[in-house]
Amino acid sequence: MTIPLTSRAREIQARVRAFVDAELIPWEVHAEMHEGLVPEHVWTRMKEKAREAGLDNMDMPAAMGGRGYTMLEQAVAQEQTGRVTNALGWCANNPLRWMLEACSPEQIDRWIKPLMTGQRHECYAITEAGAGSDVDAIQATARREGEHYILNGEKWHVTSANLADYMFFQAKIEGGPNDGSHALFFVDHGTPGVEIVRTPAYTHNYRAHHPIYRFADVRVPASHRIGAEGDGMGFTYAWFRHERLMIAARCCGSAERLIEEATAFARSRIVFGQPLAEQQAVQFMLADSVTELFAARLMTYETARAIDAGADVKTAHAQCSMAKLYASEMAGRVADRAVQIFGGRGYMRENVAERFFRELRVDRIWEGASEIQRIIIANGLLKRGAESLVG
Ligand SMILES: Cc1cc2nc3c(=O)[nH]c(=O)nc-3n(C[C@H](O)[C@H](O)[C@H](O)COP(=O)(O)OP(=O)(O)OC[C@H]3O[C@@H](n4cnc5c(N)ncnc54)[C@H](O)[C@@H]3O)c2cc1C
Numbered sequence: 001m002t003i004p005l006t007s008r009a010r011e012i013q014a015r016v017r018a019f020v021d022a023e024l025i026p027w028e029v030h031a032e033m034h035e036g037l038v039p040e041h042v043w044t045r046m047k048e049k050a051r052e053a054g055l056d057n058m059d060m061p062a063a064m065g066g067r068g069y070t071m072l073e074q075a076v077a078q079e080q081t082g083r084v085t086n087a088l089g090w091c092a093n094n095p096l097r098w099m100l101e102a103c104s105p106e107q108i109d110r111w112i113k114p115l116m117t118g119q120r121h122e123c124y125a126i127t128e129a130g131a132g133s134d135v136d137a138i139q140a141t142a143r144r145e146g147e148h149y150i151l152n153g154e155k156w157h158v159t160s161a162n163l164a165d166y167m168f169f170q171a172k173i174e175g176g177p178n179d180g181s182h183a184l185f186f187v188d189h190g191t192p193g194v195e196i197v198r199t200p201a202y203t204h205n206y207r208a209h210h211p212i213y214r215f216a217d218v219r220v221p222a223s224h225r226i227g228a229e230g231d232g233m234g235f236t237y238a239w240f241r242h243e244r245l246m247i248a249a250r251c252c253g254s255a256e257r258l259i260e261e262a263t264a265f266a267r268s269r270i271v272f273g274q275p276l277a278e279q280q281a282v283q284f285m286l287a288d289s290v291t292e293l294f295a296a297r298l299m300t301y302e303t304a305r306a307i308d309a310g311a312d313v314k315t316a317h318a319q320c321s322m323a324k325l326y327a328s329e330m331a332g333r334v335a336d337r338a339v340q341i342f343g344g345r346g347y348m349r350e351n352v353a354e355r356f357f358r359e360l361r362v363d364r365i366w367e368g369a370s371e372i373q374r375i376i377i378a379n380g381l382l383k384r385g386a387e388s389l390v391g
Pocket residue numbers: 123124125126127129130131132133134156157158159160202210362365366367368369370371372
């Protein structure tokens with residue numbers, strides 16, 4: 001590896017890689033064939049080993065009992081979890097630091113600290129049938145009634161809702177001085193009026209489902225509101241930045257695994273009397289893949305390093321979009337080439353390239369689709385110039 005990393009980052013990288021190789025990768029095919037599930041005792045062991053590998057609470061400060069990793073260290077660790085399919089890398093609890101800034105001490109005790117210990121699990125209900133890319137188009141409402149809010153709306157693609165016991169629910173305030181502004185709320189599963197509409201099937205086979213939820217006159221105490229009325233979008237942006245960068249990191253890990261596996265296959269597969277790897281057309285696919293991975297990894301690490309060094313938040317916002325855009329599109333191209341190199345085997349669900357080919361597709365859609373990342377990058381370029389983004 002030619003990219004400079006601190007010895008602590010290298011140590012995290014080696015530790016997480018060893019965990020992924022020993023504990024997660026051996027269970028991928030089983031998960032694929034069992035709707036994303038592994039036996040419960042295996043899942044428990046994965047969670048324990050993830051903790052031992054230092055993969056949990058990475059963004060939380062050490063003073064709170066978290067790992068206190070830098071952004072670069074988190075990217076390096078997440079990259080390794082990207083090497084496994086079927087979302088088995090999601091076996092560690094990773095609440096985010098913005099939650100500590102946004103939540104009251106009571107909220108931290110009730111909803112955030114139990115995330116750190118794995119006693120509670122969260123999910124995010126923002127997207128709606130008519131509002132995905134354009135978050136401001138949400139129609140969910142929060143109406144104040146005395147010391148309560150009445151929540152209404154329907155939320156789509158609520159990832160992990162089947163494993164969670166509460167939601168972050170985003171709505172627009174209805175009435176009062178902040179009418180039309182966004183706010184975020186904690187909503188516990190089981191609160192009267194929260195009901196599952198249906199659980200659609202998706203392209204991937206993950207333990208975590210993405211149900212549609214209806215909220216009909218859901219009454220929550222005002223103390224469930226996160227921050228002030230009008231703060232909702234600010235929190236969402238903070239978490240988008242973090243998540244987009246981590247998607248970029250995981251896409252780099254996926255691409256690396258694909259390149260390793262496709263290269264090994266090309267060396268061993270004999271076609272027309274010689275290894276496939278000796279065919280220049282195959283070499284070119286591998287060469288393009290590893291070159292693009294190098295570029296994506298540099299971009300991801302450098303964006304993380306700049307955030308650690310206190311980068312301007314607007315520049316960081318655009319650079320996280322650049323990293324997500326480039327790395328997710330790069331990984332999609334690498335997966336496509338890997339399927340081609342594996343030939344018919346690459347179309348079998350037991351093959352890693354087939355699974356990544358399907359699973360990586362969503363990285364160009366969720367947390368802002370590629371077109372939305374381009375809009376953010378173009379805005380940054382037009383307002384602050386190329387120097388601010390690449391200088
Ligand atoms: C598996 C999965 C899990 C998800 N998990 C969650 C979750 O946990 N919580 C949650 O709240 N949401 C979640 N989402 C929702 C996700 O964030 C949205 O799907 C995504 O933001 C895109 O929104 P949309 O699907 O409504 O597409 P739309 O906004 O309808 O866009 C459709 C297409 O048009 C393009 N487009 C939109 N505007 C423009 C423009 N101005 N110029 C050019 N092209 C444009 C988009 O890029 C996209 O390609 C999840 C989605 C999926 C698929």
